[in-house]
Amino acid sequence: MKSRLRLKVWWPRSDKDVANIVKRYKGCTLVGLLNHPVPVKRRDLPTVPWVDAAMDFLGPLPNNDYLLVVIDFYSRYKEVKFTKVIISLQIIKLLKEIISGLGYPSSITADNGRQFISVTM
Structure with a gap:
């Protein structure tokens, strides 16, 4: 001014x-007024791989496919699965494919997408 x-x-x-x-x-x-940002609390990292994982969808892509992305918090290893639909039954099928190779993580963090909080999940 x-x-x-x-x-x-x-x-x-x-x-x-x-x-x-x-x-x-x-x-x-x-x-x-200065809006001081609230400090982000870092998540405690696990001490071994495949204990805590996170999952979310990316998409729709230009071809109308979605990507289910599952990331291990320890190693940052990513599993990516393509899907045309994002319903709970399809998510369960894709997670079974991932878990059959890596085992069950202790926890999976996801956003509050309706696919992740359904009764089926």
């Missing part, structure tokens, strides 16, 4: 006057 004002007018103590006006104006104080 000060630099814009200086382009048009100037007077002694103009910077201080402008600062005082801005401090008193409620709209400026609301916009000018």
Whole structure:
């Protein structure tokens, strides 16, 4: 605001006057408040592979396929499965394929997608 004002007018103590006006104006104080971000709490990493995993869908892709992505928190190893539908029965089928090769993780973290919180899952 000060630099814009200086382009048009100037007077002694103009910077201080402008600062005082801005401090008193409620709209400026609301916009000018610093919003300090809340620190992100890091997840405790497991000490061995395939204990904690995360899963989510990516898509739809241009060909209308979806990707089911399952990631191991320890090693960052990823399993990716293509699917045309994202219903619970299909997710269970894909997870069985993954688990048959890697075993059962202790926990799987997922967002609150309706496919992940259904009765079938």
